[in-house]
Amino acid sequence: MGDNPHRSAHAGTGGTHVATSHEGPAGASARVAESSGNPRMTDNGLGGGGALPRARAFGAERAFRGLTLAAGTAVLVIIAAIAIFLIAKAVPALRTNTESFWTYEGWFPNENPPKFGIGALAFGTVLSSALALLMAVPVALGIALYLSHYAPRRLGNSLGFLIDLLAAVPSVVFGLWGRDYLVKPVADLSAWLHEYFGWIPIFGEGPYGSSILLGSLVLAIMVLPIVTSLSREVFRQTPTANEEAALALGATRWEMICTAVLPYGRPGVIAAVMLGLGRALGETIALALTLGSTYAISFNILESGGNSIAANIALKFAEANATGRGALIASGLVLFAITLIVNITARAIIYRRREFTESAA
Amino acid sequence: MSTTVTSHRPQPPAQPVTLRAKRLPAYAAPAVAVVALLLSAGIVYGAGIGGPVLVVVVGALLYLAGLFLAANAVEGRRSARNRTWSALIHSAFVLAVLPLASVVWTLVSKGAERLDANFFLTSMNNIGARDANGGAYHAIIGTLEQVGIATLITVPLGVLCAIYVVEYGRGRFAFTIRFFVDVMTGIPSIVTGLFVLAFWVLIVSPLFSPDGQPGFSGFAAALALSVLMLPTVVRSTEEMLRLVPAPLREGAYALGVPKWKTILRVVLPTALPGIVTGIMLAVARAAGETAPVLLVAGGGAAINFNPFENNQSSLALFVYQQAGEASKYSPARAWTAALTLVALVLILTVAAKLLARRNRLGR
Numbered sequence: 001m002g003d004n005p006h007r008s009a010h011a012g013t014g015g016t017h018v019a020t021s022h023e024g025p026a027g028a029s030a031r032v033a034e035s036s037g038n039p040r041m042t043d044n045g046l047g048g049g050g051a052l053p054r055a056r057a058f059g060a061e062r063a064f065r066g067l068t069l070a071a072g073t074a075v076l077v078i079i080a081a082i083a084i085f086l087i088a089k090a091v092p093a094l095r096t097n098t099e100s101f102w103t104y105e106g107w108f109p110n111e112n113p114p115k116f117g118i119g120a121l122a123f124g125t126v127l128s129s130a131l132a133l134l135m136a137v138p139v140a141l142g143i144a145l146y147l148s149h150y151a152p153r154r155l156g157n158s159l160g161f162l163i164d165l166l167a168a169v170p171s172v173v174f175g176l177w178g179r180d181y182l183v184k185p186v187a188d189l190s191a192w193l194h195e196y197f198g199w200i201p202i203f204g205e206g207p208y209g210s211s212i213l214l215g216s217l218v219l220a221i222m223v224l225p226i227v228t229s230l231s232r233e234v235f236r237q238t239p240t241a242n243e244e245a246a247l248a249l250g251a252t253r254w255e256m257i258c259t260a261v262l263p264y265g266r267p268g269v270i271a272a273v274m275l276g277l278g279r280a281l282g283e284t285i286a287l288a289l290t291l292g293s294t295y296a297i298s299f300n301i302l303e304s305g306g307n308s309i310a311a312n313i314a315l316k317f318a319e320a321n322a323t324g325r326g327a328l329i330a331s332g333l334v335l336f337a338i339t340l341i342v343n344i345t346a347r348a349i350i351y352r353r354r355e356f357t358e359s360a361a
Numbered sequence: 362m363s364t365t366v367t368s369h370r371p372q373p374p375a376q377p378v379t380l381r382a383k384r385l386p387a388y389a390a391p392a393v394a395v396v397a398l399l400l401s402a403g404i405v406y407g408a409g410i411g412g413p414v415l416v417v418v419v420g421a422l423l424y425l426a427g428l429f430l431a432a433n434a435v436e437g438r439r440s441a442r443n444r445t446w447s448a449l450i451h452s453a454f455v456l457a458v459l460p461l462a463s464v465v466w467t468l469v470s471k472g473a474e475r476l477d478a479n480f481f482l483t484s485m486n487n488i489g490a491r492d493a494n495g496g497a498y499h500a501i502i503g504t505l506e507q508v509g510i511a512t513l514i515t516v517p518l519g520v521l522c523a524i525y526v527v528e529y530g531r532g533r534f535a536f537t538i539r540f541f542v543d544v545m546t547g548i549p550s551i552v553t554g555l556f557v558l559a560f561w562v563l564i565v566s567p568l569f570s571p572d573g574q575p576g577f578s579g580f581a582a583a584l585a586l587s588v589l590m591l592p593t594v595v596r597s598t599e600e601m602l603r604l605v606p607a608p609l610r611e612g613a614y615a616l617g618v619p620k621w622k623t624i625l626r627v628v629l630p631t632a633l634p635g636i637v638t639g640i641m642l643a644v645a646r647a648a649g650e651t652a653p654v655l656l657v658a659g660g661g662a663a664i665n666f667n668p669f670e671n672n673q674s675s676l677a678l679f680v681y682q683q684a685g686e687a688s689k690y691s692p693a694r695a696w697t698a699a700l701t702l703v704a705l706v707l708i709l710t711v712a713a714k715l716l717a718r719r720n721r722l723g724r
Contacts, residue, residue: 072534072538088559169703170649173464173702285681314652332551332552347540
């Protein structure tokens with residue numbers, strides 16, 4: 001918390017007295033405090049500070065403080081409410097499930113008896129997100145460094161602005177683009193990969209097309225601007241003194257980046273990657289448009305198929321009855337749990353790092 | 362070090378050559394690139410394993426390796442690593458620009474197809490699979506209303522929460538809030554959609570509807586969007602409040618200004634450009650969300666101005682629904698709606714940034 005010296009300021013120091021007594025002469029505030037029945041203030045030995053009024057029990061300060069506290073608490077309430085309401089709606093559906101929720105590979109909650117399992121969906125979610133990050137993060141960091149430290153300042157700024165804009169492009173647009181224009185190149189690439197690298201198990205047989213590879217490519221392209229924009233922001237905030245010190249000691253530009261920029265930006269970069277991961281894990285529409293929607297656990301990333309929890313919710317929601325809705329909410333609960341675990345782990349890492357870097361700085 | 366011995370040429374006195382290390386000549390990098398490309402073309406076509414794309418990929422790899430070797434031989438290891446990483450970073454940029462440029466190009470060229478008055482003035486009501494008309498008027502209304510309500514809910518809540526965390530909160534509780542705001546940024550949009558479905562649509566909305574049946578509504582979508590926007594607004598506001606210099610606050614305290622007034626009159630105005638930018642980015646993200654709207658607003662084909670009753674559509678949802686339809690006219694509608702959505706989002710973003718810039722100048 002070393003960056004918040006203002007916190008040491010007293011919360012209740014200034015009541016409204018001083019501010020509201022403008023009409024009186026400059027020295028009158030002491031009399032104002034006196035007349036308000038507060039003799040303790042006038043002889044507390046603080047000299048000129050004798051004008052300090054006592055904190056009021058019901059003043060604007062308290063009210064404002066309470067208001068902000070309520071807003072802060074609302075966040076915790078919302079997170080708790082998400083968990084509670086999802087559980088409340090998921091449990092009845094899970095009770096009626098006749099197959100194992102964790103291992104069954106299929107999704108028939110609307111039938112009688114209902115059968116559905118999360119295994120293949122969770123697998124697809126994790127696999128596609130991991131692949132997407134694997135492809136996107138190195139490139140994103142490269143671009144962020146290019147924009148912050150390699151490109152001419154003016155060009156870097158305008159390109160950075162463009163990347164910020166691309167980060168705002170909705171996922172449905174990327175999904176639509178992936179489905180309409182990326183399928184063909186990816187199918188060609190899949191065939192090529194299978195022909196020459198078929199001995200690696202993940203590059204299996206076709207049919208090629210709406211595969212995990214396509215889905216994670218679209219995800220990667222989608223996540224790229226977000227990670228880039230956030231890490232660029234972090235890299236740009238590196239203290240110039242650190243950079244100049246490294247350069248003055250004779251470091252090359254890359255050594256300067258390694259010693260000054262990357263260590264300083266690490267927590268921010270981790271946060272950016274985690275935000276990207278969160279978006280990839282929860283990405284719905286882009287995957288609903290690009291994945292083949294099958295319910296099988298397969299490491300073959302080239303074959304048409306694959307599914308994710310979120311995409312499955314979007315695809316199956318329209319046809320779901322009460323049990324079907326409950327089943328989808330149950331799968332959403334699993335997704336919520338996965339993202340929560342990922343996020344809490346990441347945040348824990350960042351907070352530890354942040355203390356470390358702050359004490360070092 | 363051999364330069365100190367061998368250089369007897371006359372040199373400008375300001376820059377004695379003895380202090381400079383050997384450097385690769387300026388033509389070295391392009392030369393390596395050409396050689397790498399030729400070599401790669403030879404390998405790829407010689408072995409018959411691919412087309413021009415593979416030539417470029419292999420060529421890039423060869424270029425990196427060649428550059429490293431050449432620089433290593435002339436300039437030394439450190440400089441070689443510097444050059445290679447520099448080339449890698451530049452190529453990362455090129456690699457990423459290609460798909461993004463393709464997305465933008467497709468969006469503009471396909472989206473212009475149906476960019477006519479009819480698209481913006483009609484809904485999809487009574488539009489069959491064989492009708493070429495039909496538009497997104499209802500979806501635009503839906504997006505504006507939902508995002509507007511969500512912003513009204515989120516901004517006060519988010520800014521106050523950030524003020525608590527930065528200015529008032531201390532100890533474990535404030536840390537917990539900060540932590541969970543961070544965690545909340547990672548909650549998937551579809552989960553917030555399911556949350557509002559379970560909470561508002563299935564449990565609360567039957568209490569308000571005359572027939573006691575759960576009903577979709579635009580307001581439910583706004584609720585889901587505000588849950589999505591909240592952490593973004595809190596986070597950006599928090600960051601900006603922390604950037605406000607402590608002397609500004611201390612100056613206000615020294616003048617006897619109470620803390621709440623200091624926050625409202627000194628800290629917030631100083632941080633305003635950043636806060637506004639954060640809010641606009643949150644709004645832009647919310648406007649593009651499809652999943653929650655799909656789950657809780659239902660998406661209708663007709664115009665519905667009332668966000669509290671009956672199905673509403675949104676631009677993002679409209680794109681998704683048109684993309685899934687079998688009619689040969691629907692892809693054009695989907696792309697035009699996507700272009701409209703992107704334009705809306707970009708206008709918001711650009712306006713926010715310009716506003717922020719002007720505010721900064723004004724101070």
